[in-house]
Amino acid sequence: MYVPPSGGYIAISLAIALMFNFLPFHQDILIFRPDFVALTIIYWSINYPHKMGMSIAFIMGLMMDVGNTGILGQHALAYCIVVYLTLVLGRRLRIFNVMQQAPQIGFILFVMQIVTVLVAVSGGSDLPTWYYFFATITGTLLWAPISLLLSTPLKQKSDPNAL
Amino acid sequence: MKTAPQFFRHGPGPLARLFVFVLLSCLLIAEDLRFKYFPELRQTIGVVIFPLQKVAYIPIHIYDQIEELIASFYLVEENIKLKQQYMEDREQLLKLHALAAENEQLRQLLGAVRKIEAATETKAVLAEILYTPRDPFNHKITLNKGSYHGITLGQAVIDDKGIVGQITQLYPWSSEVTLLTDKNHSVPVQVLRNNLRSVVSGMGKNDELELRYLSVNIDIQQGDLLVTSGIGGVYPPGIPVATVLRIERDPADDFAQIISTPIAGVDRNRQVLILSLAQSVPDNPIEIPKIESQKN
Numbered sequence: 001m002y003v004p005p006s007g008g009y010i011a012i013s014l015a016i017a018l019m020f021n022f023l024p025f026h027q028d029i030l031i032f033r034p035d036f037v038a039l040t041i042i043y044w045s046i047n048y049p050h051k052m053g054m055s056i057a058f059i060m061g062l063m064m065d066v067g068n069t070g071i072l073g074q075h076a077l078a079y080c081i082v083v084y085l086t087l088v089l090g091r092r093l094r095i096f097n098v099m100q101q102a103p104q105i106g107f108i109l110f111v112m113q114i115v116t117v118l119v120a121v122s123g124g125s126d127l128p129t130w131y132y133f134f135a136t137i138t139g140t141l142l143w144a145p146i147s148l149l150l151s152t153p154l155k156q157k158s159d160p161n162a163l
Numbered sequence: 164m165k166t167a168p169q170f171f172r173h174g175p176g177p178l179a180r181l182f183v184f185v186l187l188s189c190l191l192i193a194e195d196l197r198f199k200y201f202p203e204l205r206q207t208i209g210v211v212i213f214p215l216q217k218v219a220y221i222p223i224h225i226y227d228q229i230e231e232l233i234a235s236f237y238l239v240e241e242n243i244k245l246k247q248q249y250m251e252d253r254e255q256l257l258k259l260h261a262l263a264a265e266n267e268q269l270r271q272l273l274g275a276v277r278k279i280e281a282a283t284e285t286k287a288v289l290a291e292i293l294y295t296p297r298d299p300f301n302h303k304i305t306l307n308k309g310s311y312h313g314i315t316l317g318q319a320v321i322d323d324k325g326i327v328g329q330i331t332q333l334y335p336w337s338s339e340v341t342l343l344t345d346k347n348h349s350v351p352v353q354v355l356r357n358n359l360r361s362v363v364s365g366m367g368k369n370d371e372l373e374l375r376y377l378s379v380n381i382d383i384q385q386g387d388l389l390v391t392s393g394i395g396g397v398y399p400p401g402i403p404v405a406t407v408l409r410i411e412r413d414p415a416d417d418f419a420q421i422i423s424t425p426i427a428g429v430d431r432n433r434q435v436l437i438l439s440l441a442q443s444v445p446d447n448p449i450e451i452p453k454i455e456s457q458k459n
Contacts, residue, residue: 015215018212018215019215019218019219020219021297022212022215022216022219022293023219023222024219024220024223024292024294024295025295030295030296030297035297053180054180054181054184055184058187058188061188062191062208063208063211063212065208066205066208066209066212067212067215067216067294067305068297068298068301069294069296069301069303069305069332069339070296070298070300070301071192071195071196072191072192072194072195072204072205073188073189073190073191073194074192076184076187076188076191077184077185077188077189077192080181080184080185080188081181081185083181084177084180084181088177116298119192120298120300122192122196123300124196124346124347125299125300125346125367126346126367128298128299129299132298132299135297
């Protein structure tokens with residue numbers, strides 16, 4: 001049985017995810033880099049929807065935008081739509097096991113990338129090449145490990161903060 | 164169970180909340196793209212996320228340390244090589260000094276107006292790249308030096324080969340550089356071979372720059388070196404920017420399509436130099452002598 005996560009644990013997991021997003025990489029690897037923040041938000045939003053509101057997603061998005069030197073509001077909008085999608089699909093998703101969830105997570109990530117592309121294009125950018133959507137594939141593949149990793153501290157009956 | 168989902172039972176439904184947040188995001192996006200009323204918002208968030216960016220840089224830091232450790236085994240060889248390089252550079256510098264003196268003399272003989280020298284005196288700060296954006300839309304990088312280190316907006320950023328970009332956003336401990344390749348970025352340049360002046364603009368691609376609005380019969384060749392002209396006062400004159408890659412002259416068009424490729428490793432470096440012009444530059448240093456000579 002899983003222990004419900006404390007606010008502190010969620011905050012730490014989000015901070016670590018944001019840190020992973022900020023890892024400096026070479027341009028070629030950047031294409032494959034999944035959005036760890038989005039995956040973490042999806043995980044909390046599916047499994048503990050009352051702990052992960054749109055306001056938190058919005059704030060994470062703003063941080064991502066500033067760190068990413070992009071348009072302010074781009075990721076904020078995308079993450080809010082991600083939370084909405086998980087709220088709509090959440091009950092369905094919770095029936096499946098982690099592996100079966102992955103394709104649907106892929107769909108959510110794809111929608112998220114479409115939203116970020118739309119915002120970027122409205123800001124005057126060119127359409128990206130299809131390589132851009134590699135991040136969706138890597139994100140889908142990483143869904144199972146990340147959700148297992150996030151749920152591991154919750155399995156114990158002890159203090160979930162003892163990460 | 165202590166975690167009763169109160170929020171969901173009593174708050175507005177998901178769709179209503181989504182609507183609110185979409186509206187908020189769209190307002191923010193419009194504000195950021197058009198009006199920029201609240202630069203403080205970006206500043207504040209920038210300060211909040213700085214520790215995370217710093218922590219994310221630690222693996223790179225460790226990698227650097229290891230690399231340095233390995234490099235220290237080859238110190239003697241490197242030292243010899245550097246000494247040789249230094250001698251060669253020294254010789255070049257001496258030649259340059261001689262040329263500068265000669266140039267000065269010739270100018271005096273001609274009675275020409277003395278060139279404004281303030282713009283060429285520069286101070287440099289070494290900075291490391293903290294972050295490169297994860298998507299292809301932003302041709303920007305984040306550096307680990309900010310207003311705390313005396314960096315100001317508009318300073319030029321170079322590497323060992325040429326211009327990388329310009330500081331466009333300033334945080335207390337970090338700063339954003341818009342790269343040459345950014346769609347909204349232009350550099351005043353001149354062709355080294357014949358001093359032809361132009362402006363080179365980014366195209367939003369990684370290794371292509373564009374010379375816009377040059378007529379079809381313009382004297383420009385493949386392989387021409389473009390250096391900064393110093394016009395506008397942002398970039399010190401004479402720093403390499405790009406080499407001309409290909410020219411398409413279609414008589415049906417009004418302008419030639421001239422594509423060049425940046426010389427600096429715009430997307431490859433880890434360390435860059437932030438240049439600051441030592442004194443504030445007159446609005447348009449090149450035009451001053453012209454106006455005076457017209458008055459005579």
